[in-house]
Amino acid sequence: MTDTGGSPVAVLGGTFDPVHWGHIRPAVELLQALGLSEVRMVPVSVPPHRSQPRADAALRCRLLRLAVEDVPGLVVDDRELRRAGASYTADTLASLRRDLGPRRPLCFIMGSDAFRGLTQWHRWRELTGLAHLVVTTRGGDAGGGWSDTLAGWLTARRAVNPAELRRSPAGRVWFQPVSQLEISATALRRSLAQGYSVRGLVPDRVWTALSRCRGYGYPQQ
Template identity: 55%
Template sequence: MSVRPSPLGILGGTFDPVHYGHLRPAVELLEQLHLGEMRLVPGRIPPHRPPPRVGPERRLAVLREAVRDLPGLRVDDRELHRDGPSFTVDTLRALRKEEGERPLCFALGSDAFLGLPKWHRWRELITFAHLVVMERPGHATSPGGEFGQWVATRRALRVTELRERPAGRILFVPVTQLDISATGVRRLLARGESARCLMPEPAWRLVAGRGWYGYPQV
């Protein structure tokens, strides 16, 4: 009997710029779900939010600096090489083709999850991957109506269920959610103030030294 490889985690975003509010939940999921690795996938053109403030090459460079010393976290830049909006369904389909029967776990925040019915071809997502909903501790996500019924029939109650099949389950996981936002980081940098300790030091040195979000800090 063959043994499935450890699940692969996927966390998307604009990472404009990346900060510990992105990275801490990613590390927690890596450990709690016993993932083989967590892929951070920066999007080129987000379908549901304003365009990023800086270009893809700079965001990618900062993200790579940020995860350089974080074992288990890896950057996947496939969406930056794809024209048009960065639809998650296209990314998950490509990963499924590459990874075969390996379990895939696509992570998203609770607010994004509640807005899932507005996503492009959202019903197909779960055919390619499990959905892992990151919740604030003590704040359960409660979708209602037809969407709530759809969720209830696919809900996983145990982490081990994600290893039993390649895709198809929805697991809700409490994670630490730090009160840090990319908007707040950009505002600090635009005023010439330090964003040190809001992101890994190598990432901060890159954006501060180059002045990509404001004034150089040298």
């Protein structure tokens, strides 16, 4: 077995607009199932492939910190908010790799839909030179539906056992089932704007903060 520099560190990026249990629960499951040392929740500043977040970066980051405050192993990493320009995954992973050194296993968490579109990402072929990819699957989604380019690229990189994520610092792709929580940030924003409670869909501290601010249009209490 290759000697690596400790348990894997994982990265979960997103707009978190706002953060909800559909973000937190899968992160906890991955932390436990894969023996990760931590999952770094990285809020996006300027997403290059989707519309801009509804709330500003400061509010999204504050709510995210509240969400993970009492969850061991989940931490907020705000490096994308401190960097100017678009938030490209390749840049973020390169920054993390510099911090962690060349031997520490690093995993980038992404959903199966995002993985299907991976070939459209900025410098996508560089990603597995910096980290492993952990692709989350839900329900009956066993993967597939990939382009010929992606399928061919995956053939040489697909892991057959999650232990492979610990044996090298980067380079493998692992598919991991996680719980399916039908919570949509879009629906939460709509509910808040209409004055409806989202209690139970977000962590309690997040709900308390949301009910006291106008970041998503919820009537100030």
